[in-house]
Amino acid sequence: KNQVEQSPQSLIILEGKNCTLQCNYTVSPFSNLRWYKQDTGRGPVSLTIMTFSENTKSNGRYTATLDADTKQSSLHITASQLSDSASYICVVTLFRNSGNTPLVFGKGTRLSVIA
């Protein structure tokens, strides 16, 4: 069964600290992996997208890594800000001709940054 597991479920950190969110997946055939940020009551916004051959990708203070062999990804947030408080969702895409539901979502990690 195609699944995406995220950990931790929730996380509280102090402003200015770094943190790392984890994503493990059992999805095949794999096309790409995406990290989204979702503010409360709003739609998710894309942070990074990585294909099978990419190991790391950065977007400002956000850095995502991908290990396609172990089927693990992480999202590292550097020097956290209060505005980073949100849910972070890991999404894995299947190849279109696989006949399966194309996007597989994790349940997200709820990050709270406090002053």
Add this chain to the structure above:
Amino acid sequence: DGGITQSPKYLFRKEGQNVTLSCEQNLNHDAMYWYRQDPGQGLRLIYYSQIVNDFQKGDIAEGYSVSREKKESFPLTVTSAQKNPTAFYLCATEPGPGGVNTEAFFGQGTRLTVV
């Protein structure tokens, strides 16, 4: 939100009523999706459409219906057969099949509450 408009932002429905949620896009994307999000849960796929006049059931299609008469529009009707419709509904679009770096864009969501 990138050119995806969901309306209304908030919707109240009496039990036994059908209601329709609107999703319009000006991104010229082929694929459109409807997701349901409940607290503590990942996004669950209701319906998706890869091309005009064609759509497929997702994982939780019962009690919902859709149409795709125009490329720009993918309305979702929540029927009285949906026993627990209170949730946050998200519409998403993608350019279409092919291209490993394609990503999904989300609307801002509609919060539906049964009163």
